[in-house]
Amino acid sequence: xxxxVLIANRGEIAVRIMAACQEMGIRTVAVYSExxxxxxxxRRADEACAIGPAxxxxxxxxxxxxxxxxxxxxxxxxxxGYGFLSENADFAAACADAEIVFIGPPPEAIRLxxxxxxxxxxxxxxxxxxxxxxxxxARDPRTLAREAQRIGYPVMIKASAxxxxxxxxxxxxxxxxxxxxxxxxxxxxxxFGDDSVFLEKLLEAPRHVEFQILADRHGHVIHLGERECSxxxxxxxxxxxxxxxxxxxxxxxxxGAAAVAAARAAGYVNAGTCEFLLDAGGRYYFLEMNTRxxxxxxxxxxxxxxxxxxxxxxIAAGEPLxxxxxxxxxxxxxxxxxxxxEDPAHGYLPSTGTVVxxxxxxxxxxxxxxxxxxGDEVSMHYDPMLAKLIVSxxxxxxxxxxxRWALDHFGVLGVTTNLPLLRAIATDExxxxxxxxxxxxxxxxxxxxxxxxxxxxxxxxxxxxxxALSAAITGPRRGPYNPWGHGSAVTxxxxxxxxxxxxxxxxxxxxxxxxxxxxxxxxxxxxxxxPDQGAAVRASLGPDGELTLLTANDDHADxxxxxxxxxxxxxxxxxxxxxxxxxYTLEKPRPPDIEAAARGGDLAAGQERLAAPMAGTVIKVNxxxxxxxxxxxxxxxxxxxxxxxxxxxxxxxxVRLVAHRAGDxxxxxxVLVELxxxxxxxx
Numbered sequence: 110x111x112x113x114v115l116i117a118n119r120g121e122i123a124v125r126i127m128a129a130c131q132e133m134g135i136r137t138v139a140v141y142s143e144x145x146x147x148x149x150x151x152r153r154a155d156e157a158c159a160i161g162p163a164x165x166x167x168x169x170x171x172x173x174x175x176x177x178x179x180x181x182x183x184x185x186x187x188x189x190g191y192g193f194l195s196e197n198a199d200f201a202a203a204c205a206d207a208e209i210v211f212i213g214p215p216p217e218a219i220r221l222x223x224x225x226x227x228x229x230x231x232x233x234x235x236x237x238x239x240x241x242x243x244x245x246x247a248r249d250p251r252t253l254a255r256e257a258q259r260i261g262y263p264v265m266i267k268a269s270a271x272x273x274x275x276x277x278x279x280x281x282x283x284x285x286x287x288x289x290x291x292x293x294x295x296x297x298x299x300x301f302g303d304d305s306v307f308l309e310k311l312l313e314a315p316r317h318v319e320f321q322i323l324a325d326r327h328g329h330v331i332h333l334g335e336r337e338c339s340x341x342x343x344x345x346x347x348x349x350x351x352x353x354x355x356x357x358x359x360x361x362x363x364x365g366a367a368a369v370a371a372a373r374a375a376g377y378v379n380a381g382t383c384e385f386l387l388d389a390g391g392r393y394y395f396l397e398m399n400t401r402x403x404x405x406x407x408x409x410x411x412x413x414x415x416x417x418x419x420x421x422x423x424i425a426a427g428e429p430l431x432x433x434x435x436x437x438x439x440x441x442x443x444x445x446x447x448x449x450x451e452d453p454a455h456g457y458l459p460s461t462g463t464v465v466x467x468x469x470x471x472x473x474x475x476x477x478x479x480x481x482x483x484g485d486e487v488s489m490h491y492d493p494m495l496a497k498l499i500v501s502x503x504x505x506x507x508x509x510x511x512x513r514w515a516l517d518h519f520g521v522l523g524v525t526t527n528l529p530l531l532r533a534i535a536t537d538e539x540x541x542x543x544x545x546x547x548x549x550x551x552x553x554x555x556x557x558x559x560x561x562x563x564x565x566x567x568x569x570x571x572x573x574x575x576x577a578l579s580a581a582i583t584g585p586r587r588g589p590y591n592p593w594g595h596g597s598a599v600t601x602x603x604x605x606x607x608x609x610x611x612x613x614x615x616x617x618x619x620x621x622x623x624x625x626x627x628x629x630x631x632x633x634x635x636x637x638x639x640p641d642q643g644a645a646v647r648a649s650l651g652p653d654g655e656l657t658l659l660t661a662n663d664d665h666a667d668x669x670x671x672x673x674x675x676x677x678x679x680x681x682x683x684x685x686x687x688x689x690x691x692x693y694t695l696e697k698p699r700p701p702d703i704e705a706a707a708r709g710g711d712l713a714a715g716q717e718r719l720a721a722p723m724a725g726t727v728i729k730v731n732x733x734x735x736x737x738x739x740x741x742x743x744x745x746x747x748x749x750x751x752x753x754x755x756x757x758x759x760x761x762x763x764v765r766l767v768a769h770r771a772g773d774x775x776x777x778x779x780v781l782v783e784l785x786x787x788x789x790x791x792x
Contacts (some may be wrong), residue, residue, distance in 0.1 A: 110133065110134075110135065110422070110423075110426050111135050111185050111186045111210070111422065111425075111426060112135065112136065112185060113135065113136040113137075113138060113182065113183055113184045113185060113186075114126075114130050114133050114135050114136075114137055114138065114181060114184060114185075114186045114187070114212070114294075114422070115137075115138040115139075115140065115158075115175070115178060115179045115184035115187045115188070116130075116137060116138065116139060116140070116150070116154070116187075116188050116190060117140060117143055117175050117187050117188070117189045117190065117194055117200075118150075118169070118188075118190030118191070118192070118193055118195070118556075119139075119140075119141070119142075119150050119169060119480070119491065120148075120149075120150060120481075120491070120492070120494070121478045121480030121495075121496055121497060122190040122191055122192075122402070122404075122478075122480070123139060123150035123153075123154075123190060123480070123493070124149060124150050124153050124478070124479070124480055124595050125418065125478050126188050126190060126418055127139070127150070127153050127154055128153075129416060129418035129419055129422070130188075130422070132419075133419065133422065135422070136156070137153075137154045137155050137156075138154060138155065138156050138157065138158060138178070138179070138182045138184050139151045139153070139154030139156070139157040139158070139166075140157070140158050140159075140160045140168075140169070140174075140175060140178050141157055141158070141159060141160065141161050142159075142160065142161055142162060142163050142164075142165075142167075142168035142169065142490070143161070143163050143168075144163035144486075144488045144490055144491075145163075145488075147485075147486075148480075148485060149479070149480055149482050149485055150480065151357055155228060156182060158178035158181065158182055159173060159175040160178055161174050163488065163490045164490060165193065165490065165491065168268065169193045169194070170193055170194060172194065172197075172199065172203050175187070175194070175200075176203055176204070176209070179204075179207070179209050180207065180209075183731075184209065185210060186209060186210035186212055186422075186425060187204055187207065187209055187210070187211055187212065188212040188213075188418075188421070188422075189211070189212070189213060189401065190401075190402065191399075191401050191402055191403065191404055192492065195213065195400075195401040195402075195532055195577050196219055196220040196223050196270075196399070196400050196401055197219070198216040198217075198420060199216075201213060201214070201215065201216040201219055202216040203279060203388075208324070210425050210426070211425070212379065212421050212422060212425040213379050213380075213400065213401060213421075213425070214294030214375075214377055214378050214379050214400050214417040215256075215376065215378055218375045218376050218377050218378065218400060219400045221375050221376075222375045222377070222381075222397075222398040222400050222567075223270055223400060223726075224269050224270065225267060225268075225269050225270075225307060225356075225397050226244045226269050226305075226307050227684060228375070228395075228397060228398055229242075229244060229395065230244065231371075231374045231375060232370070232371040232374055234374065235370045235371060235373070235374040236370065236390075236704065237367045237370055237371050237395045238367075238392070238393065238394050239375075239394055239395045240309045240310055240312065240386060240394045240395075240396065241260060241309070241310045242264075242307060242308050242309035242310055243256035243257075243260060243307060243308040244260075244307050246329045248305065248306070249521060249713060250286075250287050250290055253266075253286075253290060253306075253308060254283070254287065254290075255617075256308055257283070257286055257308055257336045258283065260308060260309075260310050260708065261310065261788075262278060262280065262281055262282070262283065263279060263281040263311040263313075264279075264280050264308050264309065264310060264311055264475065264478075264768060265277065265278070265279055265280075265308065265309045265310075265311050266278045266289055266290055266293045266308060267282060267304060267306060267307055267308070267309060268293060268296070268297035268300070268301060268303070268304075268305070268306055269297075269303065269305040269307055269632070270297065270301040270302075270303035270305065271300055271301045271303075272295050274341075274343055274344025275296055275297065275300040275301070275343045275582055276294070276296045276297030276300060276301070276304075276306065277293060277344050278290070278292060278293045279311060284465070290306070292746075292753060293306055294306060295728065295729070296753055298579075299728075299748070306771075312386050312388060312394070312553065313548070314389075314546040314548040315339075315388050315389075315545050315546060315547055316337060316339045316341045316353065316386070316387040316388075316514070316545065316547070316551070316731075317337065317338045317346075317353055317384065317385075317386060317387075317396075317419050317547055318332075318334045318335050318336070318337050318338075318339075318353050318355075318356070318364065318384075318385050318387045318393070319335065319336050319338060319382050319383060319384040319385065319399075319403075319680060320334070320335050320336075320364060320365055320368035320382065320383050321333040321334065321335075321336065321380070321382055321403070321406070321409045321417070322368060322369065322380065322381045322383060323380055323417075323420055323424070323432075324372055324376065324377045324378050324379065324381070324424075324430075324608060325424045325428070325429050325430045326377065326424070326427060326493070327429045327430075328380055329429060329430045330367040330369050330372050330373055330377065331369070331430065331432065331433065331434045331437065332368050332369055332383075332434070332437075333354060333409050333413050333415065333437055333439075334349045334351060334352060334361070334365070334409065334412065334437065334439045335351060335352060335353050335361065335364065335365070335385075335790055336349050336350065336353070336405055336408050336409060337349065337351070337352075337353035337355070337545070338384075338405060339545045339546050339547050339549060339687050340357075340534060340540075340545055340547075340549045340550065341547055341550075342457070342530075342550055342556070343457075345447075346404070346405065346447065346542075347446060347447055347530070347531070347534070347544075348444065348445070348446050348447075348525075348534060349404075349405035349408050349410075349444070349445045349507075350408060350442065350443060350444040350445070350508070351408045351409060351412050351439065351442070351443055352412070352439060352442065353387075354505065354543035355387060355543075356387075360391060360393075364385060364393055367385075367393070367395070368383035368385075370790050371383050371395060372398070375398065375400075375750070377398075377400070378424065379421055379425060380402050380406075380417055380420065380424075381398055381399060381400050381401070382398065382399040382403045383395065383398050384396040384397050384398070384399065386511050386547075386563060396678070400517040402417060402418065402421065404447070404494075404497065405445050405478060405497075406418075407443075407445055407478060407497065407499045408443045408444070408445045408499065409443075409498060409598065411441070411443035411476070411501040412439040412440060412441055412442070412443050412501070413437060413438075413439055414440075415432075415581045431497075441501055441502060441503050441504065441508075442501065442502060442503070442504055442505040442507070442508040443499060443500065443501040443508060443555045444499070444500055444501075444508045444509070444512050445497055445498065445499045445500075446497070446498050446512065446516070446531045446534075446535075447494055447496075447497055447527075448495045448496045448497065448498060448519070448521070448526055448527065448528065448531070448639065449493045449494050449495065449527045450487045450494075450495055450524045450526055451493055451523040451525065451526065451527045452527070452589050452723075453525065453527060453529050453530060453557075453558060454525070455722055456557070456722075457527065457530075457557075458526040458722045458723045458754060459466060459489065459493045459723050459747075459749050460487065460493070460524045460526070461486075461487050461488060461489050461723060461724050461777070462486070462487060462523055462722070463485070463486055463487075463496075463523050463524075464481050464482070464483055464484065464485045464487060464521065464522070464523045464524060464675055465483065465522040465523075465678045465680055465685060466483050466520060466521065466522040466523065466653070466654060466685070466687070467479065467481055467482055467483050467485075467495075467496075467520075467521055467676050468518075468519070468520035468653075468655070468676050468687070469498075469519060470498075470514070470515040470516075470518040470519050472511075472514070472515070472518075474501045474502055474508075474511050475498070475499075475500055475511065475515050476499040476500075476501075477496055477497070477498055477499070478496060478497045478499070479495065479496035479497075480494070480495060480496065481495050481496070483653075487524050489652060489723065489724040489725055489749045490788075494721070495521070495524075495526065498512075498515055498516070498519065498531075499511050499514055500512045501555070502566060504718075505543065506541075509535065509540070509541055511620060512535045513532075513535045513536060516528065516531055516532045516598050516690045517532070517690050517773055518674070518687045518690070519689030519690050520676035520690070520692075521680045521687065522676065522680075522685040522686075522687055522692060523678070523680065523685065523691060525692060528690045528691060528692070529561075529690075529691055530555065530558045531666060531690075532689075532690050532691070533555050533558045534549075534550075534555060537553055537555065539552075539553055540553075556724075561691065562612045562613075563612070564611045564612060564614075564616065564693055565688060566634040566635075566639045566687050566728065567639070567658065567673045567675070567688060568675070568686045568693050569609060569616050569634045569635075569639075569678060569694075569695070570618055570620075570632045570634055570639045570646065570658065571656055571658060571673065571675040571686055571688070572607065572609060572618070572684040572686055572695050573605065573607040573618040573620050574620065574630065574632075574646070574648045574656065574658065575650065575654070575656050575675075575677035575684065575686075576607060576679075576684065577605055577620060577630075577729070578628065578656075579650065579679070580649040587599070603621070603622050604619060604620070604621045604622075605619070605620045605621075605648070606618070606619050607619075607620070607697075608697070608698050609684065609695035609696065609697060610695070610696040610697075610698075611693060611694065611695050611696065616634065616635055616695075617634075617635055617636070618632065618633070618634050618635075619632065619633045619775065620632050623645050623661075626645070626647075626661075628647060628648050629645045629646065629647045629648070629661055630645065630646050630648070631643070631645055631646075632646050640660050642660075642707030644660050644661060645660075645661040646658050646659070646660065646661065647659040647660075647661040650677075654676055654677045654678050655674070655675075655676055656674075656675040656676065656677050657672065657673070657674055657675075657747065658672070658673040658675070659672055660672075670736065670771070673688070674688075675687060675688050682696065682697050683695060683696050683697065684697065687745065706722050713716040717759070717762075717783070717784045717786060718780045718782075718783050719745075719756055719758075719759075719778045719780070719781055719782045719783070719784065720779060720780050720781060721747055721756070721776070721777055721781055722747075722756075722776045723747075723749055723754075723777045724749060724774075724775065724777045725747045725748050725749030725754070725758055725774070726747070726748045726749070726772065726773070726774050726775075727745060727746075727747060727748075727769045727770065727771050727772060727773045727774075727775060727781070728746040728747065728748040728753060728771060729745070729746040729771055730744075730745050730746075730767060730769070730770060730771055731743055731744055731745065731746070732744050732745075732764050732767065732782070733764065733767060734764055734765065734766060734767050735764060736763070736764045737761075737762070737763050737764075738758045738761065738762060738763070738764060738784070739758065739761050740758055740759065740760045740761050741756045741757050741758065742757060743755045743756070743757050744756050744757065744758055744764070744781070744782050744790065745769075745781050747775075747781075756781055756782070758784060760784075760786055761785075761786070762784040762785055762786035763784065763785045764782060764783070764784060764785075765783040765784060765785045766780075766782065766783035767781075767782055768780050768781055768782065768783075769781055
């Protein structure tokens with residue numbers, strides 16, 4: 110077995126691999142970019158090596174720097190995780206040249222299955238069904254457009270070298286084909302260093318079902334059952350589960366055999382995944398093979414009891430599998446959801462900043478694989494996934510119930526997340542029934558779930574109580590004018606008023622201490638008693654901002670009713686609260702900003718500034734100063750966290766200013782373009 114393994118990755122997967130290595134007595138080496146100097150995976154490793162600047166192309170995709178770090182640290186193996194160089198055949202070959210074991214398949218298998226075109230041809234020869242499409246050598250836009258017409262719209266443009274939705278576009282109208290082709294190629298080149306694409310017929314509303322493969326160097330290949338990954342957003346998986354409710358035992362056996370055949374056709378070794386599309390009639394089609402450990406591997410671990418990373422390490426060390434297909438007997442049901450730093454109120458654009466609080470749920474059957482902790486920075490340079498929540502139970506109904514509970518008790522403050530979307534999915538009737546497909550979010554009206562506009566009374570009351578108790582803990586403890594001080598007497602004038610602004614509304618919270626009681630208050634929110642029956646609220650505040658509100662009985666101090674659990678933190682002029690998995694930002698009143706008010710008239714009527722919705726890099730500028738533009742025309746393409754975002758004109762007008770060029774790195778809120786418009790929207 111290896112003595113020291115370098116993990117050529119970051120985030121939650123690096124932390125996950127380190128845990129397995131350290132359990133096996135293997136020392137771990139982290140690599141980090143300048144942006145990740147203090148990141149969680151660096152803190153968890155036995156040692157760490159710097160490999161370059163923040164951009165991934167200069168650090169986590171820098172093969173020479175990673176190989177050098179492995180040599181200098183004395184690592185005898187490299188685990189690539191997923192993403193970055195995990196499916197790069199040149200990286201696997203470079204490891205072999207440096208006499209360092211690559212914990213993954215051989216370069217030839219990566220090269221074959223990493224090209225979706227070559228992979229489809231290989232599995233077709235092995236008798237595995239594939240989706241109709243175009244795999245020809247011609248790559249010019251005219252030929253591809255003609256082939257798209259032959260296949261029939263809608264079609265998928267897909268990056269040959271990629272995965273995870275990168276370099277993928279759905280085209281339903283021939284008029285949009287060329288622009289979509291250019292965007293897919295740009296994104297593929299940026300993500301994988303290869304802009305080659307191919308075409309596939311778009312199957313409407315299929316299920317996405319994949320099979321986990323393990324193969325050793327001694328010719329043994331088995332599958333560990335399936336995972337359904339149908340619920341996706343922007344072609345990125347959000348929810349994964351095992352088993353798939355749509356598979357009969359016979360179909361499971363047939364698809365598993367097809368997955369094994371595909372792996373054998375590639376000469377595959379180590380862990381991998383064969384992905385299929387399954388239509389409503391039970392027909393399945395090979396989609397691609399991921400030649401790496403999948404993000405959703407914990408789902409399979411939960412139902413099989415196998416540690417996939419341990420098996421990867423053993424296979425890479427030359428050991429035989431030691432398990433046969435007959436011994437694989439999945440039990441129960443497992444579901445995984447992915448927690449992303451995204452802003453639901455702004456089209457799920459990536460959210461960056463400092464994580465003020467990160468509270469993961471803890472309970473039997475609940476697992477959280479996280480790549481961040483409180484105090485960590487979420488950067489614009491990398492994928493926005495923060496963590497994975499995995500639940501398991503005896504059956505699917507139990508797993509769904511456990512998922513709902515866990516999401517209600519998951520709290521993240523400092524960056525916005527997709528928790529509202531995950532909660533909406535978990536509570537959806539169709540999801541509970543297992544009625545899912547790749548169009549699930551759109552079909553169920555969940556594609557643009559936003560946080561609730563109305564702030565619950567519990568959140569507002571909790572914010573006021575948090576301020577009161579934190580003042581009692583950190584403020585002066587003596588003096589006649591400190592009724593909130595610890596152990597001090599409360600006078601009749603000890604009532605506290607707190608004002609907050611949220612979702613465009615102002616709120617007033619009043620707290621009146623209960624005489625003779627510790628941390629008990631009569632509360633009102635916007636003039637109405639909280640709780641509804643007007644009972645007192647007993648509160649407790651933990652050291653990390655965990656806040657509990659109990660409905661207390663005035664006549665019986667020990668009697669409590671409803672319990673509300675919240676997480677609170679303070680940031681500048683705001684109070685941050687998590688309640689039932691949803692984050693709220695409550696603004697406190699601020700003094701007037703005279704300078705800002707004075708500048709308010711600088712922008713003349715008839716002009717509009719289009720700002721970057723998040724920090725990112727300007728990928729492409731489509732207009733110049735003086736150009737006339739139409740409504741909805743794309744002016745600038747902004748890249749962040751491996752995705753592209755179009756900045757479009759809200760109406761027709763003339764470009765007054767173009768503030769940045771391609772390649773510029775801009776912060777969120779930076780002005781990109783200024784438009785001149787007239788009241789009727791014409792130039």
